[in-house]
Amino acid sequence: QSVLTQPPSVSGAPGQRVTISCTGSNSNIGAAYDVNWYQQLPGTAPKLLIYGSTNRPSGVPDRFSGSKSGTSASLAITGLQAEDEADYYCQSYDSRLSGYVFGTGTKVAVL
Amino acid sequence: QVQLQESGPGLVKPSETLSLTCTVSGASITTYYWSWIRQPPGKGLEWIGDIYYSGSTTYNPSLKSRVTISVDTSKSQFSLKLSSVTAADTAVYYCARVDAGWLDPWGQGTLVTVSS
Numbered sequence: 148q149s150v151l152t153q154p155p156s157v158s159g160a161p162g163q164r165v166t167i168s169c170t171g172s173n174s175n176i177g178a179a180y181d182v183n184w185y186q187q188l189p190g191t192a193p194k195l196l197i198y199g200s201t202n203r204p205s206g207v208p209d210r211f212s213g214s215k216s217g218t219s220a221s222l223a224i225t226g227l228q229a230e231d232e233a234d235y236y237c238q239s240y241d242s243r244l245s246g247y248v249f250g251t252g253t254k255v256a257v258l
Numbered sequence: 259q260v261q262l263q264e265s266g267p268g269l270v271k272p273s274e275t276l277s278l279t280c281t282v283s284g285a286s287i288t289t290y291y292w293s294w295i296r297q298p299p300g301k302g303l304e305w306i307g308d309i310y311y312s313g314s315t316t317y318n319p320s321l322k323s324r325v326t327i328s329v330d331t332s333k334s335q336f337s338l339k340l341s342s343v344t345a346a347d348t349a350v351y352y353c354a355r356v357d358a359g360w361l362d363p364w365g366q367g368t369l370v371t372v373s374s
Contacts, residue, residue: 149302180359181359181360183359183360183361185303185361191366192352192364192365192366192367193303193352193361193364194363194364195360195361195362195363198357198358198359198360198362199358199359199360204362236302236303238303238360238361239359240359244318244319245316245319246305246307246316246317246318246319247293247305247308247359247361248305249302249303249304249305250302251302252302252303
């Protein structure tokens with residue numbers, strides 16, 4: 148039922164840069180609603196990683212950055228580390244559904 | 259430090275009602291919206307709905323006919339009821355605070371299995 152589409156998986160070697168896309172529509176990201184990103188480590192609850200499309204909560208390394216353009220958003224991880232292996236989800240608001248929507252989720256693997 | 263803790267039965271029979279409670283500490287429940295989210299095993303996240311301390315609610319249209327979220331400000335708790343459950347409702351259920359459109363923090367989650 149996800150209305151935000153993400154690639155199932157991305158991978159990279161330690162130190163590399165990876166990006167995760169989040170594609171929506173004119174009723175969510177394209178309607179100027181902010182995108183938020185969450186990191187879910189194995190067996191744990193999701194944790195807020197990026198809010199308001201580009202902002203990092205206190206304690207989140209500046210290796211993580213977010214951007215938004217049109218009906219899509221992206222999460223970039225630079226200087227990839229083994230501890231970044233996790234599932235990542237984007238989230239926004241959808242005016243047609245009048246509620247919050249999540250992306251399909253992306254598993255990041257560190258080679 | 260804001261903390262949320264889910265509680266409730268881990269096993270529910272098909273066709274019965276799933277009931278969970280989220281207890282909030284470290285923040286006033288009257289200041290924010292509060293949300294329920296679920297995650298079936300091995301799958302993605304699904305927003306269930308949210309509530310304001312006044313009792314105003316918003317539900318996911320796909321679950322709206324079966325969901326009721328309520329709040330008890332005297333206990334700093336909000337609750338989820340999901341009726342007529344099936345195996346498809348088996349999931350980890352999370353509660354979270356809604357802050358200007360993002361969800362933070364989250365509770366640790368509780369696994370609810372629907373099985374006879």
